[in-house]
Amino acid sequence: AAKHSGRNHFRLFDEGLRARLEVRRDCERDLSQALAEGTLEVWFQPIFGRDGRTVTNLEALVRWHHPVHGWVPPADLIAAAAIAGLTESLLRFILEQVCGKLCALRDRGRHDLSVAMNVSPREMAQIAVDEIVLGRLRLLGLPATALEIEITEETALDIEAVQGKLMALSRAGIRMALDDFGTGYSSLASVRQLRANRVKIDRSLVTGLTEAEDKRGLVQAVLGLGRALGLEVVAEGVETADDLATLQAMGCPFMQGYHLARPQSASDVLRLLDAHPFAGVEARVQRLGA
Ligand code: C2E
Ligand code: MG
Ligand code: MG
Ligand code: MG
Numbered sequence: 073a074a075k076h077s078g079r080n081h082f083r084l085f086d087e088g089l090r091a092r093l094e095v096r097r098d099c100e101r102d103l104s105q106a107l108a109e110g111t112l113e114v115w116f117q118p119i120f121g122r123d124g125r126t127v128t129n130l131e132a133l134v135r136w137h138h139p140v141h142g143w144v145p146p147a148d149l150i151a152a153a154a155i156a157g158l159t160e161s162l163l164r165f166i167l168e169q170v171c172g173k174l175c176a177l178r179d180r181g182r183h184d185l186s187v188a189m190n191v192s193p194r195e196m197a198q199i200a201v202d203e204i205v206l207g208r209l210r211l212l213g214l215p216a217t218a219l220e221i222e223i224t225e226e227t228a229l230d231i232e233a234v235q236g237k238l239m240a241l242s243r244a245g246i247r248m249a250l251d252d253f254g255t256g257y258s259s260l261a262s263v264r265q266l267r268a269n270r271v272k273i274d275r276s277l278v279t280g281l282t283e284a285e286d287k288r289g290l291v292q293a294v295l296g297l298g299r300a301l302g303l304e305v306v307a308e309g310v311e312t313a314d315d316l317a318t319l320q321a322m323g324c325p326f327m328q329g330y331h332l333a334r335p336q337s338a339s340d341v342l343r344l345l346d347a348h349p350f351a352g353v354e355a356r357v358q359r360l361g362a
Contacts, residue, residue, distance in 0.1 A: 095141050099152040102138065107158065107165055112136050114169035116187070117335040118344065119306060119328045124316050127348050128326060129186045129220065132170045133335045134162075150192060160199045163191070167208055173338060174218050182345065188220035188249060193230035196223065202240040216245030223266065224251040225258045231265050242267040249306070254290060260297075268303060275309020275329070282314040292322055 106112045116130040136144045144152075153162040170189050177185050191201055201221075209216055221241060225231050231238070242248050249270040250258055254277045263271060273294050281287040291307065298305035307319050310329030319327055333344065 095138075096148070096152060096155075098141060099138060099144055099148065100156040103136075103149070103152055103156055103158055104161070106136060106138075107161055111139075112162075112165060113337065114166055114173075115335040115337055116173065116341040117328060118333045118341065119188075119326055120332050122320060122323070122325050122327070124320065124327060124332060125348070127185065127333075127345060129188060130173065130341060131188045131222070131328065131335075132166060132173070132190070134166055134190075135335075146190075150195070154194065154198070159195055160204070163195055163199060163201065164204065164208075167205060169338065170219070171208060171212055171214060173341075174214055175212065176342060177345075178214075178218075180342075180346075185345075186218050186220050186247065188222050188247075190222045190224075190251065193223060193226055193234055196234040196237055197230070200237070202237040202244075205241065205246065206244050217247065220247035220249055220270070222249040222251040222272065225256065225262050227257060230257075231262045235265060238266055252308075253294065263301070263303065270304040270306060270326075271298065272306040272308050272328075275311075278307045278319070278329070279309040279311045279315060282318045288318070288322070291319070291324070295322060295324060298325075 103112075113135045114132050115135045116132055118127040119129050119131060120126060121128045134146050134149060136149050138144050150159075150162070153159050166189060170187050174187050177183075177187075195201060205219065205221075206216065209219060223231070223238075238248065247269045248266050249272055250263055250266055250268045251272050252258055252274040253271040255274045258274075262268075271294065273291060277287050277290050277294075281291055295305055297303065304326060305324060306326040306328055307315075307324050308328050310316050310319065310327045310331050312331055315329065316327065316331055336344065
């Protein structure tokens, strides 16, 4: 249709753009109120061991339902926060929810479960993430090893630019994960620079791997890399029973995806854990790569 009506096509494009700019402006305007009122939430998605049943840790994912525009994708939310000058407030809010979850887990005797939070390189560059995170953990008496930071390299240089902070976090005992491994710039060099404990294979390489020889080859290669370097490997985007069975057969130690569990609210995830086997010794053995 666009081919036959060039002008309409451009008008449509303009309106789409205008609508997006409007959403963006509204988000920038409403975010600080959402932070204050607690309409912003952090949800948690369980990550499982090789058996596909034992939860070994949780990933925190920010969720915002805007009163007019509905669910805001996390990437747009992070971008809006940056423009509105709320990067630090947002990070502190998410950290608070993550620490709250860690305390709740430990109250239930679940010292075996760590919680991972996502921090973008841009956030890492803009604010003193190391001081904020380590200060908060110290104040709450939580061990650094209970927290994991997942970072995605967005451009070739960004990990180098924040290396000092990454070192401070990793030296203090915070676990580091390289997210979306196998896409974009997340490279073998960044595994080293980041002192990563863990790599998370991007879901574009995982979902549907049973039928895709190329994906299976890449996943197998990352698993081998993990064994060679003593890195934990997580497969993201396990969407079907086939995905799960193939990954298990390949010896993938950790898995995450809709087939195993969706991201869910803070209280739902506690209920799920109460109904779940204790990770205990098995998970520790897996972590040691045995
Ligand atoms: P990510 O860190 O790679 O997180 C995994 C994303 O995949 C999440 O999307 C999760 O809901 C989704 N997912 C999990 N299992 C499956 C599956 O089986 N199939 C499919 N198709 N998707 C699955 P979400 O929550 O929309 O987050 C998107 C990205 O936004 C995250 O990717 C992360 O990079 C970023 N993000 C999320 N929360 C935060 C945050 O609090 N801070 C920062 N800086 N970034 C965040
Ligand atoms: Mg992540
Ligand atoms: Mg990822
Ligand atoms: Mg991602």
